[in-house]
Amino acid sequence: xxxxxxxxxxxxxxxxxxxxxxxxxxxxxxxxxxxxxxxxxxxxxxxxxxxxxxxxxxxxxxxxxxxxxxxxxxxxxxxxxxxxxxxxxxxxxxxxxxxxxxxxxxxxxxxxxxxxxxxxxxxxxxxxxxxxxxxxxxxxxxxxxxxxxxxxxxxxxxxx
Amino acid sequence: xxxxxxxxxxxxxxxxxxxxxxxxxxxxxxxxxxxxxxxxxxxxxxxxxxxxxxxxxxxxxxxxxxxxxxxxxxxxxxxxxxxxxxxxxxxxxxxxxxxxxxxxxxxxxxxxxxxxxxxxxxxxxxxxxxxxxxxxxxxxxxxxxxxxxxxxxxxxxxxx
DNA sequence: TGCAATTCAGACCGGAATGATCCGATTGGG
DNA sequence: CCCAATCGGATCATTCCGGTCTGAATTGCA
Numbered sequence: 001x002x003x004x005x006x007x008x009x010x011x012x013x014x015x016x017x018x019x020x021x022x023x024x025x026x027x028x029x030x031x032x033x034x035x036x037x038x039x040x041x042x043x044x045x046x047x048x049x050x051x052x053x054x055x056x057x058x059x060x061x062x063x064x065x066x067x068x069x070x071x072x073x074x075x076x077x078x079x080x081x082x083x084x085x086x087x088x089x090x091x092x093x094x095x096x097x098x099x100x101x102x103x104x105x106x107x108x109x110x111x112x113x114x115x116x117x118x119x120x121x122x123x124x125x126x127x128x129x130x131x132x133x134x135x136x137x138x139x140x141x142x143x144x145x146x147x148x149x150x151x152x153x154x155x156x157x158x159x160x
Numbered sequence: 161x162x163x164x165x166x167x168x169x170x171x172x173x174x175x176x177x178x179x180x181x182x183x184x185x186x187x188x189x190x191x192x193x194x195x196x197x198x199x200x201x202x203x204x205x206x207x208x209x210x211x212x213x214x215x216x217x218x219x220x221x222x223x224x225x226x227x228x229x230x231x232x233x234x235x236x237x238x239x240x241x242x243x244x245x246x247x248x249x250x251x252x253x254x255x256x257x258x259x260x261x262x263x264x265x266x267x268x269x270x271x272x273x274x275x276x277x278x279x280x281x282x283x284x285x286x287x288x289x290x291x292x293x294x295x296x297x298x299x300x301x302x303x304x305x306x307x308x309x310x311x312x313x314x315x316x317x318x319x320x
Numbered sequence: 321t322g323c324a325a326t327t328c329a330g331a332c333c334g335g336a337a338t339g340a341t342c343c344g345a346t347t348g349g350g
Numbered sequence: 351c352c353c354a355a356t357c358g359g360a361t362c363a364t365t366c367c368g369g370t371c372t373g374a375a376t377t378g379c380a
Contacts (some may be wrong), residue, residue: 001163001241001248001280004367008251015269028327036267041370048329061377063216064327077276081161087161109175111290115311116237118289123283129274133268165339188355201341208357222354223350 007084009038010046011132014080016057018072018133026065044054046084053083078125088121167244169198170206171292174215174240177234178293186225206244212242232293238285248281 017027032077033040047066051058055075058066065118068075082088093110094117176196177187189207193200207226211218215235218226228235242248253270254277 001167001245001284003161003250006368007161012267012269019268032339039369042368044328045330045369051328059326059377060327060329060375062324062379063377064328066328085161090161090163108179108295109172112287112292115285119283119287120280123279124161124276127272127279132251132272135268157264172335190355199340202339204357208359211357218357219348220346222349222356223349224354224356226356290357 003081006042006046006086007081009042009107010050010080010084011077012036012038013043013046014050014068014075014129015133017056017066017068026059026063026067028065050080051082053079055079055083068129072130073128075129076125076129077129077132078121079128081124088117088124090117090120163241164245166202166206167241169202170244171237172196173203173206174210174228174235174289177216177226177228178207178289186219186223186227188225195268200209209238210229210243215239215243232290233288235289236285237287237289237292238281240289241284247285248277250277255314266302 003123013032013036016032020027020032020035029043030040032038033043036043047056047058050056051066055069056066057069058064078088091113092106173192173196176192180187180192180195188201189203192198193203196203205218207218207283210216211226215229218224218231238248251273253267253273
């Protein structure tokens with residue numbers, strides 16, 4: 001019940017990206033590594049995975065860099081977590097094709113895991129990157145979510 | 161974002177315990193290991209941790225064994241998970257005393273993790289052992305909770 | 321047009337945490 | 351008084367994760 005360090009770093013990275021340029025201008029990995037204090041190779045690896053998942057747009061070359069592919073309000077924690085460490089699956093039973101469970105037949109709790117898994121995933125999906133990027137108080141989770149959405153709502157579209 | 165195998169096995173164990181004797185009669189670890197198909201040493205270790213957490217009552221000696229310390233409806237998934245793998249903490253920042261984060265000062269997402277962590281924890285706390293133990297459909301998560309309560313409600317107290 | 325600087329992308333390796341197992345100590349019943 | 355069954359801690363192998371490195375691609379400038 002603890003997400004990997006890379007996922008944690010990815011959230012920090014995305015938050016910094018959203019806060020720095022709002023997802024409009026491009027930002028290079030070196031600069032971001034200096035600002036966040038994370039090791040540069042880690043940032044590079046994370047950028048790779050995030051771009052593969054379609055969360056960030058990358059540009060190669062001298063003036064390369066990356067920026068958010070979608071507005072911050074349209075990116076949830078679940079997206080980031082899934083981009084870094086694969087689909088959210090509390091148990092191997094939820095991974096669909098994985099049939100490693102030896103007690104698959106007598107296991108009567110397996111049908112329930114799907115619902116629990118969806119419940120947890122929805123909890124993470126209800127938190128947007130915009131909420132994380134804001135400098136709100138220590139407990140702005142559920143009630144402020146719907147209030148922050150219109151405030152940071154891209155509306156007419158920031159860049160997309 | 162994947163809970164440990166031991167936690168998974170613990171849920172299976174607790175579910176089997178609740179289904180077999182309803183938390184009334186005592187059940188030995190050997191019998192439970194045979195029924196669930198889990199390795200006996202694993203069951204023993206899990207019983208140790210669950211008893212340390214106060215979820216099961218253990219009895220030593222020849223006629224020993226264990227049973228649920230509380231009715232199944234009063235035990236949640238969060239309780240089981242926390243009993244096996246410690247407090248639910250998505251990141252090390254939530255672990256309170258852990259100050260290993262090198263970017264503690266500039267990290268502006270840390271205050272938000274507490275709320276997110278509570279959100280996930282509540283999601284697991286909303287699912288009771290009674291729900292997991294039932295043979296209902298694939299998605300009986302929240303609504304059935306209040307309906308199973310009266311059914312399995314100990315009422316006058318089973319043993320306590 | 322060619323060079324070079326800067327960037328992303330994938331592969332390799334070391335380390336730590338987890339999972340499974342075994343053995344000794346304790347307790348209760350027959 | 352002896353035996354049976356359990357709890358608790360200690361040990362070892364294994365998998366996954368985190369970090370680092372090298373290579374390929376692209377753009378800007380001379």
